[in-house]
Amino acid sequence: MTPTLAGRIQSRLFLLFTAGLVWTLLITPLLPAGFAPLTQSYRTTLIALVLVAVLGTVLWEPLYHLLQQFRWEKDWPAILILLQGVPEGWLVYVVMRDVVDLPVGVLPFVIHFATTWLVVFACLHGPLRVPFIRWRFRGGRLI
Amino acid sequence: MPEGDAAGDLSAELLSSPVWTDAQLARAGIPVVDAPFVSIGGGMGSFVMVDLLRISGFPLENIKVLTTSDYPWENYEYLTGVGQLPPGYRIRSDSASTPDNIWGFPSYAVRAAFGARSVRGFIAPIWNVLTENLLTDYWTPLAGQVFQGMSREADRIGYWQTLAKGQARMVRRRAEGGYFSILTVEEGSTRRIAYRSSFVHLAVGYPSVRFLPDLQAYRRRYNDGYRFVNAYEPHEHVYDDLVKQPGTVLVRGGGITASAILHRLFNDRERLGAQTQVLHLMRTHVDSSHGPHVFMRRRGGDGWAYQGFNWPKASWGGQLKVRMEKLGDEERLRMWQTIKGTTTPYRKGWQKQLRKARADGCYRTLAGQIDHVDPGPDGTLATFIRERDSTGTRRIDVNFVIDATGLVGDITEHRVLADLLEYTGAERNGLGRLQVSPTFEVPGARHGDSRLYAAGATTEGSYYAPVDSLLGLQYAALTICDDLARLGFCRRIGPIRSISQWWKWMRNVTP
Numbered sequence: 001m002t003p004t005l006a007g008r009i010q011s012r013l014f015l016l017f018t019a020g021l022v023w024t025l026l027i028t029p030l031l032p033a034g035f036a037p038l039t040q041s042y043r044t045t046l047i048a049l050v051l052v053a054v055l056g057t058v059l060w061e062p063l064y065h066l067l068q069q070f071r072w073e074k075d076w077p078a079i080l081i082l083l084q085g086v087p088e089g090w091l092v093y094v095v096m097r098d099v100v101d102l103p104v105g106v107l108p109f110v111i112h113f114a115t116t117w118l119v120v121f122a123c124l125h126g127p128l129r130v131p132f133i134r135w136r137f138r139g140g141r142l143i
Numbered sequence: 144m145p146e147g148d149a150a151g152d153l154s155a156e157l158l159s160s161p162v163w164t165d166a167q168l169a170r171a172g173i174p175v176v177d178a179p180f181v182s183i184g185g186g187m188g189s190f191v192m193v194d195l196l197r198i199s200g201f202p203l204e205n206i207k208v209l210t211t212s213d214y215p216w217e218n219y220e221y222l223t224g225v226g227q228l229p230p231g232y233r234i235r236s237d238s239a240s241t242p243d244n245i246w247g248f249p250s251y252a253v254r255a256a257f258g259a260r261s262v263r264g265f266i267a268p269i270w271n272v273l274t275e276n277l278l279t280d281y282w283t284p285l286a287g288q289v290f291q292g293m294s295r296e297a298d299r300i301g302y303w304q305t306l307a308k309g310q311a312r313m314v315r316r317r318a319e320g321g322y323f324s325i326l327t328v329e330e331g332s333t334r335r336i337a338y339r340s341s342f343v344h345l346a347v348g349y350p351s352v353r354f355l356p357d358l359q360a361y362r363r364r365y366n367d368g369y370r371f372v373n374a375y376e377p378h379e380h381v382y383d384d385l386v387k388q389p390g391t392v393l394v395r396g397g398g399i400t401a402s403a404i405l406h407r408l409f410n411d412r413e414r415l416g417a418q419t420q421v422l423h424l425m426r427t428h429v430d431s432s433h434g435p436h437v438f439m440r441r442r443g444g445d446g447w448a449y450q451g452f453n454w455p456k457a458s459w460g461g462q463l464k465v466r467m468e469k470l471g472d473e474e475r476l477r478m479w480q481t482i483k484g485t486t487t488p489y490r491k492g493w494q495k496q497l498r499k500a501r502a503d504g505c506y507r508t509l510a511g512q513i514d515h516v517d518p519g520p521d522g523t524l525a526t527f528i529r530e531r532d533s534t535g536t537r538r539i540d541v542n543f544v545i546d547a548t549g550l551v552g553d554i555t556e557h558r559v560l561a562d563l564l565e566y567t568g569a570e571r572n573g574l575g576r577l578q579v580s581p582t583f584e585v586p587g588a589r590h591g592d593s594r595l596y597a598a599g600a601t602t603e604g605s606y607y608a609p610v611d612s613l614l615g616l617q618y619a620a621l622t623i624c625d626d627l628a629r630l631g632f633c634r635r636i637g638p639i640r641s642i643s644q645w646w647k648w649m650r651n652v653t654p
């Protein structure tokens with residue numbers, strides 16, 4: 001991938017709120033959330049999804065973009081996108097627990113976050129190019 | 144036969160007028176064939192253009208490809224073959240540069256993984272693309288895999304039916320609108336055919352093969368094409384000779400072809416017991432990372448400048464591509480100077496082999512240029528080298544010189560391009576090649592609603608850097624297709640059409 005900053009943000013938002021959202025809706029009832037009511041579970045997973053979008057847009061993507069500048073090819077190897085999930089997941093968890101003040105269980109959070117991350121990652125590396133034929137020539141921009 | 148007033152040939156009247164009428168052609172007795180879209184070349188560039196047109200729903204009958212080639216990868220196969228990258232070798236473009244598939248999905252690595260017959264064979268390409276240019280070298284496809292894919296796609300889209308064999312001679316504007324492209328054919332009594340079209344696409348590849356003056360001078364003086372060869376002409380005899388008897392060879396150049404030739408020479412040493420000594424001459428001997436500032440520094444060492452592909456990766460569709468389009472003319476030219484240059488990919492296997500050869504004392508690099516070459520004693524060559532940081536020349540006797548530099552001559556060495564500059568309003572860009580707009584149109588040749596487009600090496604120096612690459616040619620094709628859609632000549636490929644066409648590709652059915 002050779003994203004531009006705008007392309008990074010657009011691709012992230014688009015995939016989170018399409019593939020990521022569908023996946024979240026499907027997996028939430030299956031998470032090991034104890035006796036918490038389903039509405040409570042959905043509230044948690046959907047807030048997590050929104051946080052990945054918001055923190056990614058204002059914090060992470062600009063940071064990655066800066067780091068990318070040190071690379072001559074101005075590319076962003078796929079493995080980095082996978083690894084980004086670790087700090088990003090940690091931060092979302094901390095914000096949910098300490099700032100939004102939600103009761104988040106570690107295991108359901110990890111399952112939801114990791115699988116959603118993988119779904120988005122997989123879509124980013126191929127399937128997204130099927131409907132959006134110009135996407136890869138535009139640094140990941142959709143509009 | 145000289146050009147002139149023979150029946151069915153270009154008349155003096157035609158040769159000298161920049162705009163032709165139907166009547167003029169009739170007077171000259173040249174038959175006219177209608178084809179709304181004409182692509183001249185028939186190489187990789189024409190193929191991906193036709194592919195895109197077909198995917199956008201363009202009827203097959205409306206396309207003609209004027210070409211000297213029997214199949215689109217003919218010239219590419221020839222050049223990579225003599226340049227020591229035969230079908231079983233890895234070429235220099237990434238997994239998603241798939242000229243048989245505009246989506247780049249499934250990529251070559253994914254196809255290789257699913258075609259594998261072992262778990263290792265499945266995981267290796269996937270792991271490689273996942274970690275490429277970080278933990279591993281870029282994953283690149285085998286030339287043979289690329290050719291096979293194109294062959295399937297050519298069958299699928301009906302490419303073969305578009306071919307009109309012959310040598311294109313010129314493109315001129317037509318007074319009543321559109322263009323005439325003249326094709327010289329050898330069959331029967333007809334010598335010239337005029338293709339009348341609304342759109343012309345020029346994809347003639349390298350305008351000409353350039354030999355450096357020292358090579359030309361040597362050949363002219365001594366009439367010997369045996370010991371001083373260019374990498375892009377057949378020179379298998381050099382390797383044969385060096386296997387039969389020990390010898391010294393001077394390899395010139397710092398690009399991927401030089402790398403491939405060294406690889407061949409050392410393979411012959413390792414596998415066939417050749418005793419070859421290799422001298423490697425590079426004009427710019429790169430000692431370390433280099434570039435104007437910390438954000439623009441390219442890796443280098445041992446003489447080479449390292450880069451995955453012939454341009455930094457983001458030139459195809461990332462930051463560098465976007466920046467290039469936005470810059471003013473002068474700044475863009477400066478940008479061209481920064482990112483261009485001869486480079487070779489860093490490949491662990493090649494590195495290991497060179498290290499070993501260096502340690503064995505059979506490989507040495509020199510920084511400098513050849514001043515001239517004369518015949519030496521006992522059928523050798525006396526090369527006179529002007530080394531960097533020294534005055535005067537140093538004589539080194541070698542058995543062979545393989546020149547792996549330079550390939551592209553001036554655009555006027557190509558007849559169609561020269562004619563275009565002279566009669567049809569085309570202009571040169573900052574690097575002296577053909578200027579094209581960001582939509583790959585030759586602006587000066589515009590004619591009412593008709594357009595003349597160009598793609599490939601001839602257009603280097605305009606807005607898009609990697610024009611001479613598989614993916615770059617696809618970008619050009621897609622951009623041209625979009626421009627045609629804006630003109631109402633075909634449909635724009637939107638998400639729905641894209642999905643349905645991709646699905647057709649997957650099932651291998653006609654677009």
Ligand SMILES: Cc1cc2nc3c(=O)[nH]c(=O)nc-3n(C[C@H](O)[C@H](O)[C@H](O)COP(=O)(O)OP(=O)(O)OC[C@H]3O[C@@H](n4cnc5c(N)ncnc54)[C@H](O)[C@@H]3O)c2cc1C
Nearest residue numbers: 184186187188211218234235236310311347348599612613
């Ligand atoms: C050794 C080598 C290795 C390369 N490796 C890679 C790689 O790994 N990856 C990558 O992305 N790119 C690579 N490239 C660059 C580029 O992709 C190829 O050169 C590619 O073939 C360019 O396609 P083209 O259509 O512009 O030219 P070509 O494929 O050369 O096609 C041009 C065609 O036009 C025909 N023609 C020219 N003039 C006329 C005329 N007047 N009338 C009729 N026909 C005419 C020629 O015969 C030729 O068949 C490589 C180039 C070289 C030289």
